[in-house]
Amino acid sequence: MNIHTYEKVWLIAALVLIVGFIATVTYGSVGLGIAMIDDSEETVEPGELGEDERFADPRVEQVGENEYEAYVVAQTFMFSPDPIEVPAGSEVTFYVTSRDVIHSFSVAGTNINTMVIPGEVATMTVEFDEPGEYGVVCNEYCGSGHHNMEGQLHVVEEDEFDMTELSVEADDEVETGDEATIDVAVENRMLEELETTVTLEIDGETFGEDVTVAGGETETTTFTVDTADLGEGDHDWTVTVDDYEDSGTLTVVDELEEEDDDDE
Amino acid sequence: MSRLTEEPAQRQEIDHDEYDPIGTLALIGLYFLILAFLWVFMYFVEFLGNEPTVVGGFVTVVGVL
Amino acid sequence: MMTMSNAYIDDFPAEAKVIRAAFYSSFFALALGGVFGVIQTLHRTGYYRFIDSADYYTVLTAHGVFLVISFTIFFLVGIFTWAVTTSLDRGVEDLRFTWGWYGLMAIGITLSGVAILAGFTDATDISASVLFTFYAPLQGHPMFYLGLVLFVVGTWLAGVDWFRSWWAWKGENPDERIPLPTFMVLTTMLMWYIATLGVAAAILLFLLPWSLGWIETVNPLLTRTLFWFFGHPVVYFWLMPAYMMWYVLLPKVSGGKLFSDPLARVVFVLFLILSVPTGIHHQYLDPGIAEGFKFIAMTNTMFLLLPSLLTAFTVVASMEHGARQRGGTGYFGWLKALPWRDPVFTGMALAGLMFAAAGFSGMVNAGMNINYLVHNTFWVVGHFHLTVGTAVALTFMAVTYWFLPQVTGKALWSRSVALGQVVLWFVGMTFMSNAMHRAGLLGVPRRTAEPQYDGFEFEAAVGSIGELQAQIALGGILLTLSLVLFFANVIGTGLNGRSDDLPANEYAGTLSGPEDAPLVLDNLKLWTAIAIVLVIFAYTFPLLSIVDRGGLFGPELNPFPVSIESVTLLAFAVEHLAVGALESLSLPGLLEVIR
Structure with missing residues (x-):
């Protein structure tokens, strides 16, 4: 030739x-060390994600000092959780699966991009050095509402990040002279212990209590309010823990009526 | 089947032994340089600069060791 | 006979009629695809929206299927028929068989097309807005899948037709080399037989039975992988006819000869061997496929660049030969001596130039980890509008100006309109494709009616999203104008009377001819066997692993969207037509082909 x-x-x-x-x-x-999406995860049943320990409750979890895992479910036409919140300076492993058709999980303007196939779990580990807010799009056609499928990924300052959850149980109505109780449960889903202050404000008066919640634990603080001091009528209260807030109204009555179920 | 032997605008016949495609070499050399440059630009600037990027779990393992 | 003309139609009037039918089918699809294209462009960019965004996906399905299936494939069966009959200098063996495969293709694409277009109306339950890739669990109407099967079977039979011609010719010319155009047709078809096994398996074993309700579920990763088994080589099915034109027609219209027949054969052999075991590079970001398989697919894909890079040299050297024979001189000065006023030449040359640019974005697409940057972004759309949308489509339109007189016996209506048309396509695509590539790098996704989101905006480092949208819309409008000029020429030529002053039916001679090519290059059995072995290596383990992980029929999933009620008649048709046709015709045909 x-x-x-x-x-x-x-x-x-x-x-x-x-x-x-x-x-x-x-x-x-x-x-x-740029790794490809691969076959390292076991398959899942897309119709039974509700019973799956990772995907029943899509969320971010802390698994190490600066290590997090995000369990994300894509479905027509949304992502959950939304927004996904992680701290800067962390390493996050995403586990993404689909409840129905093929989607993608693509963080706009970054190299975070994977197909999401029902039955398969896509996993990727990403280091977030800087805080920032990103849009998440589905870049695979998934049906007539495909263009509405979007989400958010928030990378927040490390010292502003927590995984605290606040839930308050309070009496709605008490008789004058009785004590009203407000139970404040502070859950710390991070691994490190959380030192914070639970503050109750009622009728302009403020009560505070310092609490320390161990990693992965829940601490309950109970405030007891003497209704004689408050007097009859509606009293608005607010419970604050860091950036979280819950509020309600305590009604002090002369005499309790039965079956009177006022909401809050 | 007939094959082309003449072309109206043709002025001379150049056969295989007397033809060196030097213009082609020049053009394709230019193409080579463009491709090489664009590849480096796309990989190292556009791609690696588009952080964050997916890394393997094994990087941490190596770090620990 | 009074006529002095030596055009194709004079030698092969019956075959010219089949080729005309194939061309007109192709152009009809091009017209439809073009209309849907401009609707989409204006909708996506937000310049003019008169359809509901939900209907955008029906438009997109139609645009994709009509252009990359009907337009390209109808055109290429036309030029393949020309290539075989011209280079073997014999008519088809059985004209009824030839019309038979054309008819099957036409029926098939009509069924699929009707299923897609029915998505625009609520009057029927029929719809197939599943896009060109029809990824399950998105489900189209059975008619859509059935139509695709019939169309592909039609192309299989077309290949049988061309092989029959070659066998008959070989019987009469036992010691001759396969003429280059026929060699290109045969290698392309062998590649196509192997490639279409993937989509045939996906549709016949899974998607069609599933859409008819015979099986409950499918494995989405499996059908997707089978699709890409076919989905990548199909691009070479579009491209290789364009390459053939660059090898056998472009040197001639440049005024020169093909630089090297042996290298042209090497290139087509490489395409036969390497086209199929590469499809997984479309699945770099798929979960459920191991990284090692992805790396193998990348290596194969990268080596598939080789035949294209070799083509670049051979084709440019052939053009340069023409330019120098026409008096061209210098390192670059010879370019001025090329026949730039000839739309056939200019169209093909500009198509080749765009393909050089497409080579660059294709390399990026072939890269494994860099795929995180571009996967499923608008970049990819920019890429294939350079490849199939220009390298192939513009070449096809340019050679139409040469072929149309050959198969109609009528002179081209207007050479200057034709020249304007090919230049306009080039300019329009430059605007559109460049902007698509840039938008993709910002993360703008492909395949979406409204790339405008509530929660965030894409950020451009250079220029702005608005500027990119404007370029895309402008490009789309220029391309539409170009199409209008193209159809004006096709119709104008059709209205002309017969001419007896047409160019002769000739293709380029060679500087280095087949006598320089080692005999082994013509050993089609050997190359087919190697191609099959490579496919087995590349696909056996990924497919076994996918089936092992997700099961043959996948997890329990609802079809989405459900598009059928009960189509008893169609079910009957499927059983008797598709399965019957496959068993009785294609498999023995295929075996014979390989033998």
């Missing part, structure tokens, strides 16, 4: 390009 010298030169140049491309990608994988 009779190949012109110039064409031989080009053949070699073309092979150099090809090998160079493969070498660059290999450097990215081995040298920089």
Whole structure:
């Protein structure tokens, strides 16, 4: 076969390009540790995500000092949780699955991008150095409302990040002279212990109590209010823990009526 | 079947042994440089600069060791 | 005979009629696809929205299927028939068989097309807004899948037709080399037989029975993988006819000869071998496929660049040969000596130039981890509007100006309108495709009616989203104008009377001819066997692993959206037509082909 010298030169140049491309990608994988979405996760039943311990309640969990896991469910035409909130300076592993058709989970303007296939769990580990707010889009056609499928990913300042959950149980109505109780449960879903102050404000008066909640634990603080001091009528109260707030109204009555169920 | 032997605008016949496609080599050399440059730009600027990027869990493991 | 003309229609009047039918089917699809294209462009960019965004996906399905299935494939069966009959200098073996496969393709695409277009009306339950990729659990009407099967079977039979011609010719010319155009047709068809096994399996084993309610569920990752088994090589099915035109027609219209027949054969052999075991590079970001399989697919894909890079040299060197014979000189000065006023030349040359640009974005798409950057973004759409949308489509339109007189016997209506048309396409696509690539790098997704979101905005480092939208809309309008000029020429030519002053039916001679090509290149059995072995290597373990993980029929999932009530008649048709056709015709045909 009779190949012109110039064409031989080009053949070699073309092979150099090809090998160079493969070498660059290999450097990215081995040298920089960029991993591909793979088959490391077991399959799941898309119709039974409600019973799946990871996906029944889509959420972010802390698994190490600066390590988090995000369990994300994509479905027509939404992502949950939404927004996904993680701290800056952390390493987050996303586990994403679909309840129905094929979607994608793609964080706009970043290299976080995966297909989401029902039955399969896509997993990717990402380091977030800086705080920022990103949009999440589905970039695979998933039905007539595909263009409305979006979510948010918030990377918040490390010292502003917590996984505290506040729930308050309070009496609605008490008789004058009785004591009203307000139970404040503070759940700390992070691993480190949480030192904070639970504040109750009622009728302009403020009560505070310092609490320490161990990682993964819930502490309940009970405030007892003497209704004689408050007097008859409606009294608005607010419970504050860090940035979280809950509020309600305590009604002090002369005499309790039966079956009177006022909401809050 | 007939094959082309003449073309109206043709001024001279150049056969295989007297033809060196030097213009092609020049053009394709230029193409090579463009491709190589754009690849480096796309990989190292557009891609690696588009952080955050997915990394393997094994990086941490290596860090611990 | 009074006529002095030596056009194709004079030698092969009956075959010219089949080719005309194929071309007109192709152009009809191009017209429909073009209309849906401009509707989409204006809708997406927000310049003019007169359809509901939910209907955008029906428009997109129609745009995709009509252009990349009907327009391209009808056109290529036309030029393949021309290539085989011209280069073997013999008519088809059995004209009824030839009309038979054309008819089957036409029926098939009509069924699929009707299923898609019915999505616009609520009068029927029929719809198939599943896009060109029809990923389950999105479900189309059975008619959509059935139509695709018939269409593909039609192309299989077309291949049998061309092989029959070659066998008959070989019987009479036992010691001759396969003429280059026929060699290209045969290698392309062998690749196509292997590639379509994937989509045939996906549809016949899973999607069609599922859409008819015979099976409850499918494995979405499995059908998706089978789709891409076919979905990547199908792009070479579009591209190889364009390459054929660049190899056998472009040197001639440049005034030169093909630089190297042996290398042209090497290129087509490489495509036969490497086209199929690459499909997983469309699934770099799929969960459920191991990284190792993705790496193998990348290696194969990267080496698939080689035939294209070789083509670039051979084709440009052939053009340069023409330019130098026309008096061109210098390193770059010879470019001025090329026949830039000839729309056939200019269209193909501009198509080739765009394909060089597409080579760049294709390399990025082929890269494994860099896929995180571009996967399913608008970048990909920019890429394939350069490849199938320009390298293929513009080449096809340009060569139409040469073929139309050959198969109609009528002179082209207007060469200057034709020249304006090909240049306009190039300019329009430059605007549109460049902006699509840039938007993709910002993360703008493909396949969406409204890439405008409530919670965030895409941020452009250079320029703005608005500027990109404007370029895309402008490009779309220029492309539409270009199409109008194209159809004006097709119709104008059709209205012309017969001419006896047409160019002869000839293709380019060679500088280095088949006598320089090693005999082994013509050993189609060997290359087919190697191609099959590579496919087995690349796909056996991924497919076994996918079935092992998710099961043959996947998890329990509801079809989405459900589009059928009960179509008893159709079910009957499916059983008797598709399965019957497959068993009795195609499999023995295929075996024969391989033998």
